[in-house]
Amino acid sequence: xxxxxxxxxxxxxxxxxxxxxxxxxxxxxxxxxxxxxxxxxxxxxxxxxxxxxxxxxxxxxxxxxxxxxxxxxxxxxxxxxxxxxxxxxxxxxxxxxxxxxxxxxxxxxxxxxxxxxxxxxxxxxxxxxxxxxxxxxxxxxxxxxxxxxxxxxxxxxxxxxxxxxxxxxxxxxxxxxxxxxxxxxxxxxxxxxxxxxxxxxxxxxxxxxxxxxxxxxxxxxxxxxxxxxxxxxxxxxxxxxxxxxxxxxxxxxxxxxxxxxxxxxxxxxxxxxxxxxxxxxxxxxxxxxxxxxxxxxxxxxxxxxxxxxxxxxxxxxxxxxxxxxxxxxxxxxxxxxxxxxxxxxxxxxxxxxxxxxxxxxxxxxxxxxxxxxxxxxxxxxxxxxxxxxxxx
Amino acid sequence: xxxxxxxxxxxxxxxxxxxxxxxxxxxxxxxxxxxxxxxxxxxxxxxxxxxxxxxxxxxxxxxxxxxxxxxxxxxxxxxxxxxxxxxxxxxxxxxxxxxxxxxxxxxxxxxxxxxxxxxxxxxxxxxxxxxxxxxxxxxxxxxxxxxxxxxxxxxxxxxxxxxxxxxxxxxxxxxxxxxxxxxxxxxxxxxxxxxxxxxxxxxxxxxxx
Numbered sequence: 001x002x003x004x005x006x007x008x009x010x011x012x013x014x015x016x017x018x019x020x021x022x023x024x025x026x027x028x029x030x031x032x033x034x035x036x037x038x039x040x041x042x043x044x045x046x047x048x049x050x051x052x053x054x055x056x057x058x059x060x061x062x063x064x065x066x067x068x069x070x071x072x073x074x075x076x077x078x079x080x081x082x083x084x085x086x087x088x089x090x091x092x093x094x095x096x097x098x099x100x101x102x103x104x105x106x107x108x109x110x111x112x113x114x115x116x117x118x119x120x121x122x123x124x125x126x127x128x129x130x131x132x133x134x135x136x137x138x139x140x141x142x143x144x145x146x147x148x149x150x151x152x153x154x155x156x157x158x159x160x161x162x163x164x165x166x167x168x169x170x171x172x173x174x175x176x177x178x179x180x181x182x183x184x185x186x187x188x189x190x191x192x193x194x195x196x197x198x199x200x201x202x203x204x205x206x207x208x209x210x211x212x213x214x215x216x217x218x219x220x221x222x223x224x225x226x227x228x229x230x231x232x233x234x235x236x237x238x239x240x241x242x243x244x245x246x247x248x249x250x251x252x253x254x255x256x257x258x259x260x261x262x263x264x265x266x267x268x269x270x271x272x273x274x275x276x277x278x279x280x281x282x283x284x285x286x287x288x289x290x291x292x293x294x295x296x297x298x299x300x301x302x303x304x305x306x307x308x309x310x311x312x313x314x315x316x317x318x319x320x321x322x323x324x325x326x327x328x329x330x331x332x333x334x335x336x337x338x339x340x341x342x343x344x345x346x347x348x349x350x351x352x353x354x355x356x357x358x359x360x361x362x363x364x365x366x367x368x369x370x371x372x373x374x375x376x377x378x379x380x381x382x383x384x385x386x387x388x389x390x391x392x
Numbered sequence: 393x394x395x396x397x398x399x400x401x402x403x404x405x406x407x408x409x410x411x412x413x414x415x416x417x418x419x420x421x422x423x424x425x426x427x428x429x430x431x432x433x434x435x436x437x438x439x440x441x442x443x444x445x446x447x448x449x450x451x452x453x454x455x456x457x458x459x460x461x462x463x464x465x466x467x468x469x470x471x472x473x474x475x476x477x478x479x480x481x482x483x484x485x486x487x488x489x490x491x492x493x494x495x496x497x498x499x500x501x502x503x504x505x506x507x508x509x510x511x512x513x514x515x516x517x518x519x520x521x522x523x524x525x526x527x528x529x530x531x532x533x534x535x536x537x538x539x540x541x542x543x544x545x546x547x548x549x550x551x552x553x554x555x556x557x558x559x560x561x562x563x564x565x566x567x568x569x570x571x572x573x574x575x576x577x578x579x580x581x582x583x584x585x586x587x588x589x590x591x592x593x594x595x596x597x598x599x600x601x
Contacts, residue, residue: 318461339463343470346419346478348443350456351463355449373456380459 016111017075018068019044023144031140032297035131039120042145043111044068044103047087048095050151056387057151058093059142060102061159061166063364064291065231065283067110068102071095076282085366092371093378094390098155105166106141107133107291109284116217116284128214133290135162135298139169146177155385156378158182160363161330162291165298168338171319172300172311180381182374184322185363187334188308188341189299194329197237198292201230205285214286227285228276235275240326240359244268301341308341315342318384319349320377322370324362350377403433405575406594410483410509413567413598414438418480421445421504423467424487428455435460443479445470468492471500479505486594488512489545495557502563502601511596514570516550516589535573535593551581551589558599567598 020043023029028036045068050057060070060083071087073080087093087100104112107130115130122129146154157170157178164186171181187194205211208226212219236244248268252258255265264270304310319342323335332353342349354370356362362370379390403411407430414420416438422431425444428451434440444462446452455462463470467484468491482505484497489512491497501508513535514520523531530540538545549557551570558565568581570592581588581595588595 320456321463336465339465340470340473343463343473344475346475348441348461349463350461351465352452352456353449353464369453373453376457376459383459 016043018111019046020111021145021148023141023148029137029140029144031131031137032134033132037113037131040106040113040141040144041111041117042103042106042113042141043108044101044145045070045072047071047100048098050099050149051387054151055153055155055385056097057099057101057146057149057154058156058158059146059154059170060087060093060100061138061142061157061163061170062102062105063159063161063163064234064295065279065288066163067108068104069110070100070102074282077278082364086371086374092375093158097382097388097390101145101149103142103145105138105291107138107287107294109287110282112141114284115214115286115290125217127217127286130286130290132293134294135165135169136173136303138294139166139173142166142170143174143177153177153179155387156180156182156381158184159186160184161186161360162295164330165295165300168300168311169298171315171317172303175312175315175317178317179385180318180320180378182320182322182377183335183338185324185327185330185335185360186338187330188301188311188338190296191334195296197233197329198296200233201292202289204229204233205289208285211285214289216285222280223285224277224280227280227283227288228273230285230288231279231283232272232276235272237329238359238361240328240357242326242357243359243361246357247271308337309344312342312347313345315345315347317347318381319347320374321349321351322363322373323351323353324356324358324360324367324370325353326357327360327362329360403429406511406571406596407433407485408575409569409571409578409596410485410511411438413507413509413596414440414481414483416440419443419478420481420483421474421479422483422485423471423501424484424490425455425460425462426451428458428460428462430483430485431455431460431462432458467497471497471504474504476503477506481505481507481509483509485509485511486513489547489549491547494547494549495561498557498561498563498599502599506600507566508599508601509596510554510599511594512549512554513545513594514551514589514592515548516552517593518590519593521590551592551595552585554595554597555581555585558597564600565597566600568595570595 024040028038071081071084089096104110107114115126119126164183167183205226208223210221211223251267253267253270301308323332339351420440420442422444431442435442445465452464482501520531570588571578572593579588
């Protein structure tokens with residue numbers, strides 16, 4: 001695989017390992033906001049081997065704060081890849097059989113062009129001069145990457161949450177290039193409640209004086225406090241009430257009595273603070289603003305006269321939609337809307353609601369039933385796509 | 393994970409009768425498909441483009457993990473989402489009597505499908521008549537295993553009742569069979585309606601709207 005190193009790669013953070021390619025050198029990508037973007041760096045990882053007929057490629061789309069380190073140790077946190085339970089040799093997404101691709105999204109902060117990267121025209125970080133991006137824009141760039149890899153048709157596209165939005169976008173706009181689509185714990189349009197939570201996160205970032213109107217990189221500081229609060233708020237929405245209760249209850253943190261102050265008395269506070277503090281090491285505040293905005297703008301039916309079913313008319317893609325019982329951020333109701341739209345065009349769709357008390361986060365965790373169903377769907381689809389069977 | 397070939401070959405006789413009514417290579421929707429036995433058979437032996445709807449989580453999980461296209465849903469609610477004539481056959485196997493509105497369901501089946509195949513337990517079987525007529529009790533048998541207070545079957549009918557309803561609704565009965573629960577004593581309802589209604593524990597109807 002030819003990997004293009006790009007001279008414009010900024011050195012503002014430790015250099016990130018992995019593959020990188022500069023796309024749209026000749027033909028720019030027309031973004032939804034109307035701007036033509038050229039020379040887009042895309043950071044990505046691949047696992048497994050592309051077969052001769054190039055028919056075994058699976059694209060994984062990552063979520064809001066995910067990245068392309070799906071199944072290998074994360075270069076910043078040192079933790080296992082975010083879907084390493086699911087993806088790997090002999091696993092549900094078996095890298096001995098499939099060629100798995102995951103790229104950092106447009107507007108991201110792990111190597112793909114985004115607000116923290118250098119704008120080659122000014123020689124400075126983009127900051128808020130970076131154009132507003134949408135889920136569709138992210139998918140346009142992914143499609144360029146798939147072109148670059150010489151793949152006409154993906155065997156499968158899968159992802160959860162914002163990754164699921166990209167899956168739906170792929171299935172709607174590039175239906176001929178997707179044999180199977182697996183949108184997980186997602187929705188076809190961002191709800192008012194979810195926009196509201198994102199706005200709280202953005203306001204926390206922008207209220208941090210170190211944000212400097214978005215220009216913090218030029219001042220060599222970071223709005224760590226604002227970004228940490230944004231993460232803390234968001235993290236609550238990823239869990240369920242019962243999961244929080246089971247994990248922490250009202251247990252106190254390294255003390256027997258309350259302090260009558262505002263230190264982290266409770267374990268849950270300490271946990272959230274930890275989540276916030278560790279997040280800022282690996283994520284860029286402006287990227288958080290841009291990416292949450294892209295999710296807010298997502299309304300797939302909007303591109304099809306308000307009728308979601310029209311997005312999937314005449315689709316040949318096989319769908320498998322998953323939701324989780326305790327996910328209140330992207331509830332089953334939202335998945336059912338997708339299923340209803342697919343049924344309305346008699347698309348080939350499977351749908352299962354997985355029993356779990358782990359909230360939205362469940363899609364990232366080892367849920368045996370979820371993995372079993374996913375394996376069944378993938379094996380069934382692989383057989384129809386002429387790919388060899390799983391070896392028992 | 394995939395089902396064994398030998399398991400596939402020996403499906404229940406009533407399912408086999410349904411399968412025999414379906415032309416190979418067609419589009420089939422199995423409403424209330426359970427763990428997918430019929431659907432799996434049809435996909436593999438009749439090369440149908442098969443889909444299912446199933447209410448129970450266990451059923452859906454069994455189907456999807458076996459590579460079948462099945463959604464978790466409620467036939468009482470979700471049938472209306474499908475477009476007109478989207479399938480060649482819509483199968484409703486042993487489910488009609490558990491539906492909120494069987495008549496509306498029949499209309500939906502024939503709106504969605506060119507044909508509908510409906511199977512149901514016959515409440516006029518002689519053993520049911522004996523339970524009710526002589527013993528004065530609601531029947532409980534291998535075929536109808538529930539007590540009255542726990543049964544999901546809220547709309548029992550007889551073979552005759554069903555035939556009358558089809559006539560009222562202007563539905564054409566293309567084929568109709570009665571059989572006992574072991575699948576023997578198969579009768580054509582149109583040729584021997586009285587015997588079918590007395591000795592058939594269940595019936596399978598192939599309908600056209």
